[in-house]
Amino acid sequence: MAVTANEAGFRPASRIATLGVSEILQIGARASAMKRAGAPVIILGAGEPDFDTPDFIKDSAADAMRRGQTKYTALDGTPELKAAIADKFARENGLALSVDQITVATGAKQILFNAMMATLDAGDEVIIPTPYWTSYSDIVRICEGEPVLIECHADAGFRLQAAQLEAAITPKTRWVMLNSPSNPSGAAYSAVHYRPLLDVLLRHPHVWLMVDDMYEHIVYDDFDFVTPAALEPKLADRTLTVNGVSKAYAMTGWRIGYAGGPAALIKAMAVVQSQATSCPSSISQAAALAALTGPQDFLAERTQSFKERRDLVVSALNAIDGITCRVPEGAFYTFAHCGGLLGRTTPNGVVIESDRAFCAYLLDEAHVAVVPGSAFGLSPFFRISYATSKEELGEALRRITQACAKLT
The missing domain is CATH 3.40.640.10 (Type I PLP-dependent aspartate aminotransferase-like (Major domain))
Structure with a gap:
């Protein structure tokens, strides 16, 4: 029988004893598990562009390997x-x-x-x-x-x-x-x-x-x-x-x-x-x-795509009663205030008491994964990464809007 870490007397170093795996990664892992189980989850938590690495960059890496730069x-x-x-x-x-x-x-x-x-x-x-x-x-x-x-x-x-x-x-x-x-x-x-x-x-x-x-x-x-x-x-x-x-x-x-x-x-x-x-x-x-x-022209093209997504997300969030969202100057995130939803009750009778509870509700009710502002040191907010397609963003925002409308 395998011996667990606790049974073996494992003791973490004090420098990490109070730390844990990033909440962003934890939310992503739970959302991914739900998706594997068949739930139609949309994950808006990862800080990762949905674009692929440009081909000229990948080709240069392949050439480097062929030249023996390994x-x-x-x-x-x-x-x-x-x-x-x-x-x-x-x-x-x-x-x-x-x-x-x-x-x-x-x-x-x-x-x-x-x-x-x-x-x-x-x-x-x-x-x-x-x-x-x-x-x-x-x-x-x-x-x-x-x-x-x-x-x-x-x-x-x-x-x-x-x-x-x-x-x-x-x-x-x-x-x-x-x-x-x-x-x-x-x-x-x-x-x-x-x-x-x-x-x-x-x-x-x-x-x-x-x-x-x-x-x-x-x-x-x-x-x-x-x-x-x-x-x-x-x-x-x-x-x-x-x-x-x-x-x-x-x-x-x-x-x-x-x-x-x-x-x-x-x-x-x-x-x-x-x-x-x-x-x-x-x-x-x-x-x-x-x-x-190498060529840098694609940077402006991709930024324009992100801008269109930003505008879509900000507009939809500000149309939801209880949510306000500032227009960001850059990156591919919105950080919206959800304080107007705190104190409201879910269809299951659960009171939304924090941004973390609100994000958990969105994942369970709307199958949309976002990250609470508490993970970033400021509440009550939530972060959306809009580095995904406009089609998926549109569907996610529709679900978020419906989920918020169910709160009383």
């Missing part, structure tokens, strides 16, 4: 890929970075982990505006830091305000993490929004800035994307600019993230990576090189 590479990125990333930062972001200021890892999540592991001591604080991508705070905790969560509400565009940042900084503050456009809210910071925050950071030279630009190319309505290190060069020597190929190039499974920052930080992050994964996949790096140096 060995270990340099620890944190091939020279060719690092040079292409440096060119990208210069061309698109106005950042002048040398190859020793560039790092490549197995996804942007590893970039964040490497940076935190390389810089945080026990008790160091990291300021994180909420709503935030769920992994931010858990990565900080694993690295023995203390996440300092600041609620940023819809009436402020889900953006951190200078007064909030100033009040949160202490002598223990090591980092501030900003994500624009944001997962989960789709909110984005323009130069006007960034400027007051950067002025605060200029007054606190011990605080570093980490910016997650992953959704840079997915912005709407002529929004002018800018990254902080270009906007305020005086902060460049304490800013890590994080990006990757997952979202814009539909390469989530290729697992390539990259970043640019001070050489000393990049070197310290390489130490962490050397003892974790070593180099990223050689084939994925070849594909990322093609993505960054």
Whole structure:
């Protein structure tokens, strides 16, 4: 008879004892199980483009394999890929970075982990505006830091305000993490929004800035994307600019993230990576090189498709009594307020007491999987990923509308 972990006296490390698998993944797993069992579930939880990786990128990866590029590479990125990333930062972001200021890892999540592991001591604080991508705070905790969560509400565009940042900084503050456009809210910071925050950071030279630009190319309505290190060069020597190929190039499974920052930080992050994964996949790096140096015209076409879906979702949600939804500037998510539905009762007599309960109701009643705002540090909201077909979105929104109408 097999011995279970508990019977064997298994004890998890204290650094992960209070952590769990991402709620997004848990909801996705339950929805997928329901779908396998025959339920007509529509999953709007995954942060993954429904587009395929462009053929020219896949062809470049195949060519790399045929040329024998299947060995270990340099620890944190091939020279060719690092040079292409440096060119990208210069061309698109106005950042002048040398190859020793560039790092490549197995996804942007590893970039964040490497940076935190390389810089945080026990008790160091990291300021994180909420709503935030769920992994931010858990990565900080694993690295023995203390996440300092600041609620940023819809009436402020889900953006951190200078007064909030100033009040949160202490002598223990090591980092501030900003994500624009944001997962989960789709909110984005323009130069006007960034400027007051950067002025605060200029007054606190011990605080570093980490910016997650992953959704840079997915912005709407002529929004002018800018990254902080270009906007305020005086902060460049304490800013890590994080990006990757997952979202814009539909390469989530290729697992390539990259970043640019001070050489000393990049070197310290390489130490962490050397003892974790070593180099990223050689084939994925070849594909990322093609993505960054090949045709870019499809990016605008795909963004236009996302915009049409955004408008469809926002319009439908705002037509539902009890739900209000801000129009996001970018990414492929809506983050709608469902507070008007709390306190209502389902057909089965269950009172909707939280956004988590509302999302569970939608999955059970409407067979639509969405993610509660509580998973992102802000309630009562729910996130929809509209990175799926307009036909499927239309059906999902019809079901959500009907399910909400049944609440009394």
